[in-house]
Amino acid sequence: MGLPTLEFSDSFVDSPDFRERLKCHEFELDRTNKFIKDLIKDGNMLITALRNLSAAVQKFSQSLQEFQFECIGDAETDDEVNIAQSFKEFSQLLNTVEEERRRLIQNAGDVLITPLEKFRKEQIGAAKEGKKKFDKETEKYYSTLERHLNLSSKKKEAYLQEADTQIDKERQLFYDASLEYVFKIQEVQEKKKFEFVEPLLSFLQGLFTFYHEGYELAHEFEPYKQQLQFNLQNTRNNFVSTKQEVEKLMKRIRSVDQDYKPPGQWTMEGFLFVQEKRPLGCTWTRHYCTYDKGSKAFTMSNTDTKSSGKQVTEMFQLKSCIRRKTDSIDKRFCFDIEVMERHGVMTLQALSEANRRLWLEAMDGKEPVRSRIHTMGLYRIGGVNSKVQKLMSTVFCKLNVNIEINNLKDKLKTKAFYYLLLHPVFILFYFCSSESDDQNYRVCAVHALVHKLPERNKEMLELLIKHLVTVSTHHQLNLMTVSNLGVIFGPTLMRSQEETVAAMMNIKFQNIVVEILIENFTKVTEKRCLSVLKRNNQRTKGTRIIAMYSCEAEHSHELSFPQGAHFTNVYPSVEPGWLQATYEGKTGLIPENYVLFL
Known part of the structure; x- marks a missing residue:
């Protein structure tokens, strides 16, 4: 009222x-x-x-x-x-x-x-x-x-x-x-x-204006936040690499060897462990799973209710099922499935080999047929000694290197490469990464040092880096980007003369040098000086060039092209590090460090 x-x-x-x-x-x-x-x-x-x-x-x-x-x-x-x-x-x-x-x-x-x-x-x-x-x-x-x-x-x-x-x-x-x-x-x-x-x-209204200003600032801050997250991830990878080397040094000093083995306690009886990929790594969570062969309906019920407080059930339509190779993952009893509702594969783990066979039989599972280069996490898992020695023996025979195989009991990526690449010039590689922020200068410095190596060392280096370039081109499947390869092979190729904590801290620069070797493989391995090549590139007009790597355009004035693409009508651009070229009838900008002048 x-x-x-x-x-x-x-x-x-x-x-x-x-x-x-x-x-x-x-x-x-x-x-x-x-x-x-x-x-x-x-x-x-x-x-x-x-x-x-x-x-x-x-x-x-x-x-x-x-x-x-x-x-x-x-x-x-x-x-x-x-x-x-x-x-x-x-x-x-x-x-x-x-x-x-x-x-x-x-x-x-x-x-x-x-x-x-x-x-x-x-x-x-x-x-x-x-x-x-x-x-x-x-x-x-x-x-x-x-x-x-x-x-x-x-x-x-x-x-x-x-x-x-x-x-x-x-x-x-x-x-x-x-x-x-x-x-x-x-x-x-x-x-x-x-x-x-x-x-x-x-x-x-004044309060809402304040909140809106905060929203606008958050939107403007987003690009910097993404770049910072990328930098943090790189430093995290460098930390992992450095930590492993420092721990090895500490264990050798204490004369105590401790091998870490991940736990393998899993439950079956309708339960499967599902691998979930997250920004900070992969986790395995237990799900109760059912599969109907007639309708190909696959359901998963999350039994871990501590975080969410309620059970979540998901239903999928099965497309295929493939057994996971033991050497392609650090877990046993794993198999991959593809479903209609999700992009990519889902990795599942059974309790035992017998239980995995039952799941494969129910889902009409197949044996894996895939290239080793597509293996996820390639080079992060150590090889079997017998296979490593056999591979080293084959390589060294082709290179005519006299070396005692029985004395090499570590992995292929440690002592074999260290023996073939050990040279005072090569050990100084990491210093060129701190000389200048100019990427072209760094490439020229690496080029000069590579060509001071003995012929056998340089031949082995080119053989290795050429293979790593191929591995990096399949990073969508094996997850081995150029940055990850640098983290793995940096400490191996440029091992310090003295193993100290200070030397371990320079691993981050060694990783950068390996990234330069992979990203600029063609430039680094060619015989003529890169500084001369750069001057010739700047004053050359209308010549033909070839793409060393594939590139996806981010703006309308840039060109997209695959690896091996040929360009014509090449001119220098007003933007540093870019060229103007024509590919398949379209003219636009291409990155200079992605191509090689013919």
């Missing part, structure tokens, strides 16, 4: 019903006045809290700004430089957000508190003053009326006329006070609809 209407004509009647309706309005004004007081109090508390929060964030931002990363080693990689600058980027972002918050706090008093206080004092206060005047005139009028009615009729006519005139005057004053009070009450009730609500709307 809303408030009852007050009619001006009721002021003349002044009935009990009119008085009751008037009390309803007065009660509502008192309630509104109390609410505004509480709202002003809470608003001041909110502004104080925002001011304290802003001060805390500014202090936090200042701490980030003042902190300086210090990395181990004489020089830093590009990834480490970017990570060291990340705190300052975070600080700048927080400062930008706080500038908008400070504007919100500065305007909050004028936008919210002042208008509310003004409405309470001027409007509701005026209504209260009207009530006081109305009550005063009411008491005065009815007192005068009572005395007037008690006058004797025997009084003189002149006296009675004067009394009538006085009561009429008092009645008029009462009516005026009643009408003004009724008008003021209704005026305040109507004004509160907009003068009371508008300040709240303005304050919320």
Whole structure:
């Protein structure tokens, strides 16, 4: 029910019903006045809290700004430089957000508190003053009326006329006070609809503007965040490589060898362990699985309800099932399936070999037919000694190298390569990665050092890097990107003369050199000097070039091309590191370090 209407004509009647309706309005004004007081109090508390929060964030931002990363080693990689600058980027972002918050706090008093206080004092206060005047005139009028009615009729006519005139005057004053009070009450009730609500709307608009500014800043921060995540992943990979080498050194010093074996306790009886790929690695979770051969319906129910709190069941349509090779994964009893609802393969693990055969028979599973180069995680798993020695014997016979095979009991990727590539010049490779940030300079430096190697060493190096280039071109399947290959082969190809912790910290530069060798294999192995080749490229126009790697265009003015593509009409571009060329009738920009001049 809303408030009852007050009619001006009721002021003349002044009935009990009119008085009751008037009390309803007065009660509502008192309630509104109390609410505004509480709202002003809470608003001041909110502004104080925002001011304290802003001060805390500014202090936090200042701490980030003042902190300086210090990395181990004489020089830093590009990834480490970017990570060291990340705190300052975070600080700048927080400062930008706080500038908008400070504007919100500065305007909050004028936008919210002042208008509310003004409405309470001027409007509701005026209504209260009207009530006081109305009550005063009411008491005065009815007192005068009572005395007037008690006058004797025997009084003189002149006296009675004067009394009538006085009561009429008092009645008029009462009516005026009643009408003004009724008008003021209704005026305040109507004004509160907009003068009371508008300040709240303005304050919320300022708050939403602050939140929108935060959203815009987050959108602008996204590219930097993605680049930083890439840098963090690279440093994580370098850390893993460095940690392994440092741990080996520590174990040799302590003369204690400890082989880590992953646990293999799995459950069967309808249960399978499913491999789930996540940004920080792969995890295995237990699922209760069912398969219907007639409909090819495969269901998985997650039995680990600790995190989600409820059981989730997924249903798929099976496409194929293939047994997983033992040497292609570090888990036993695994097989891969393909389903309609997901892209790629799902890797499952059974409890035993017998249980895996039952699943393969039920799903019409097949034996794996795939190239070794497509094996996921290639070169991350050590080889069998007998196979390693056989492979080394074959390679060394072709290269006419006299070496005692029985003394090589480590993996192929350690002592064999170390023997063939050991040379003072090659050990200094990692220093060229810190000389300059120019990629072309680094390639030229590596080129010069490679061609100072003895012929046998250089021949073995070219044979290895050529194979790694082939491996990297299949990184979509084997997950061995150029960066991953650098992490694996960097410590092997450029092992330090002294195994110390300081030397282990330079592994990150060794990884960069291996990446340069793989990415610029053709340039590094060709006989003429790269600096001359670069000058010839800059002044050559209209010549033909060939793509050493495939490339996917990211913008409309760039060209997409496969490995081995031939380009014509080649011109230097105004953008450093890019060329303008024509391929299949289309002209656009191509990266200079992806091609070779014919």
